[in-house]
Amino acid sequence: MKKIVFVIACLFLTSANSQAVKHHYDAPDQVVWHAETKTWFVSNLGGGISLEKDSNGWITQTDEHGNVLHPFWIGIEEKMHAVSGMTITKDFLYACDRDGVYKINIEQRKVQEFYKIEGGEFINDVVIDENGDLYVSDFFGNRIYKISEQTKKAEVWLETPRLESPDGLYMEKGKLIVGSWGVLSKPNSFDTSKLGDLLSVDLKTKKITPLVKEVGNIEGITKVGKYYFITDWASGKILKVHPKKKKVAVFMSGLKHPTDPNYSKELAMFAFPQHGTNQVIFVKIENNK
Numbered sequence: 001m002k003k004i005v006f007v008i009a010c011l012f013l014t015s016a017n018s019q020a021v022k023h024h025y026d027a028p029d030q031v032v033w034h035a036e037t038k039t040w041f042v043s044n045l046g047g048g049i050s051l052e053k054d055s056n057g058w059i060t061q062t063d064e065h066g067n068v069l070h071p072f073w074i075g076i077e078e079k080m081h082a083v084s085g086m087t088i089t090k091d092f093l094y095a096c097d098r099d100g101v102y103k104i105n106i107e108q109r110k111v112q113e114f115y116k117i118e119g120g121e122f123i124n125d126v127v128i129d130e131n132g133d134l135y136v137s138d139f140f141g142n143r144i145y146k147i148s149e150q151t152k153k154a155e156v157w158l159e160t161p162r163l164e165s166p167d168g169l170y171m172e173k174g175k176l177i178v179g180s181w182g183v184l185s186k187p188n189s190f191d192t193s194k195l196g197d198l199l200s201v202d203l204k205t206k207k208i209t210p211l212v213k214e215v216g217n218i219e220g221i222t223k224v225g226k227y228y229f230i231t232d233w234a235s236g237k238i239l240k241v242h243p244k245k246k247k248v249a250v251f252m253s254g255l256k257h258p259t260d261p262n263y264s265k266e267l268a269m270f271a272f273p274q275h276g277t278n279q280v281i282f283v284k285i286e287n288n289k
Contacts, residue, residue, distance in 0.1 A: 029045055038063070041073070044057055045084065085125030168219055170221040175201060181219075195214040198241060211228075220258075236255040268286045269285070
């Protein structure tokens with residue numbers, strides 16, 4: 001517990017190990033690191049925590065220290081609505097919006113393709129596997145869509161109440177890690193009668209295995225060393241999960257609606273946005289074995 005308190009104190013009282021950046025953000029939802037350009041990309045819902053189709057979302061680009069380079073890197077002219085989950089490769093940034101997923105050419109700073117998802121109720125997060133196939137969570141639909149690299153079409157890959165409002169995704173070799181928000185008290189709400197589980201889904205068999213149960217309203221997932229770091233949006237916590245031991249520890253608390261995190265191995269930097277403060281927070285994690 002002393003170690004965790006020290007990390008939290010560093011976050012708010014010093015800049016040696018962490019910093020909070022608040023520039024040109026409006027309900028920032030996901031941060032991802034791009035090693036090739038040594039920059040971070042941050043999605044913004046726009047208009048506060050809004051999921052409306054209002055052409056008021058965008059993506060911000062910062063340098064490696066979180067200083068804003070391009071406040072509206074892309075999205076305004078393209079009339080993006082509420083940009084949420086993202087994933088990144090060497091050449092492309094993939095970003096979820098209300099109707100589907102954008103494939104953005106990073107060098108050209110241009111939308112190359114848009115994968116429309118018919119019937120999606122709340123398109124939330126996206127990850128990519130080693131074959132180039134995309135997996136997309138549908139929060140209210142209890143679905144995972146797959147967009148094949150070959151066909152470029154979105155199809156329902158997995159649909160089951162056991163997903164319990166799937167939110168954050170993380171891709172590992174052979175398995176999809178899913179952060180569930182929980183069992184909703186009523187349809188199309190965010191209140192839960194049961195907290196969400198951290199799930200592992202086998203990509204071949206689609207077998208669902210719970211890693212830890214009822215840990216929170218999971219918003220996002222990343223991995224640092226052998227630990228999953230997950231954000232609990234409602235309670236304002238970052239949780240550190242040891243999947244083999246099935247142990248959960250509070251890494252940070254006292255936050256205001258933390259959202260989708262990411263980790264840069266090059267910088268040894270863990271980053272996550274906060275809906276509640278319009279900030280992106282950076283925490284140095286150099287040794288997490």
